[in-house]
Amino acid sequence: MLKEIIPIKLFYELDKHMDIEELYELRFRIGCPVKAWGKSGTFFVKEVIVEREMITAVVERATYNSIYAFNHQIKQGFIACKAGYRIGIGGEAVVEDGAIKTIKNISSLVIRIPHSVSGCADKIIGSICDEKNIVKNALIISPPACGKTTMLRDLARQLSSRKNVLIIDEKNEISASVDGIPRLDIGSAEALINLPRKFGLEAVIRNMSPDVIITDEIYDDEDICEIATALKSGVSVITSIHSNCQKFDKMLAKKLGIFDVFVTLGREPVGSVLSLSVAD
């Protein structure tokens, strides 16, 4: 799939330097060499200098030459590709009537490649789901690129053998579905793709009657309200948030008192569990 999006020359250069399967992230910036981050570390692909045409081609391929189908995402600064890659976009925002219409003159891209790490949630699953199969509400906390989504995916996979798990996959990162079929292992969990949480979890709960909802990256009060609604309905929620792990407890714990389990992740190595605390 990556081969279909990035320039073929870049793909072969990456293949020479590293195992493509272990690639986490690619960064494009006009005039600079492509920066790759993988399991073996970070390096610059000096043979490939990014040009505007290259960025345009990547965007066109990632959107299947159908910008109109992705413009709602482009406005928010990303493209969620079919295969679960998330492409972050840097450029010039076009603002009309106080709202972003689109992003033009795109000058940088960050392609994030999702991975399935079976068993990465082994350390925390016991604290989230007890012997009686009661699932606690859990929040996974870390700065970006520490494996929150990978952790949620493995939790979905493991919990789906015991409970009805529904994934609200706003950016198609957890299941990486293509034509509605998950490409990454989420067990027997069901996935609702590209559904913004703000459209309401209430209807989803009524229609799908899940035991557990797993959703990625909550940001604001609106998201927290939606999650509180789900909890009122008797559904357990497992989600993640971007935050500085050390400062998190003081800043947000009070506000996010709806959660029972807090897990913080680190980057060295990616996905390492730094702390696990269970609320009284």
Place this chain on the structure above:
Amino acid sequence: MLLSAYIGLSFKRFYKKRFELITDLRELCENLKARINFSHELLPTVLKEYNAKTKELSCILKFLAESERNKDDLIQLFDEKHIRSEKEMLVKFFSRLGKSDIESEIEGIEALLLKLQALERSAEADVRQKGDLYFKLGIMAGIALAVIII
């Protein structure tokens, strides 16, 4: 006589094929409009799934769905003799298709649709008037030639 009748028939066929191709293009535009507007369907999917009635459009769609649609390729693609006079308009439309937001896409499709509807009407009139005329002229020329020779 047979030869001149055949030439006349070829002219008639040309107008008929042109009419069929323009009708097919118009129906494709209607399909594009509905599927892009309603479900934001991806362009390659719409192009692949459209059931073209003419061989010419079927080849064009296959290429459009699979290629990167750069302008040089499109100019060659729309060099098909039945729609050569509409080449510039079609190249412009297909090279812009899929590159803007939904409102602009729909506006573009609707504009082309209007042009195609007008073209379709004139192509239909051409089949009736010019097509039949050339066919009859061919037969008459053949008869005249036969009379002269005899």
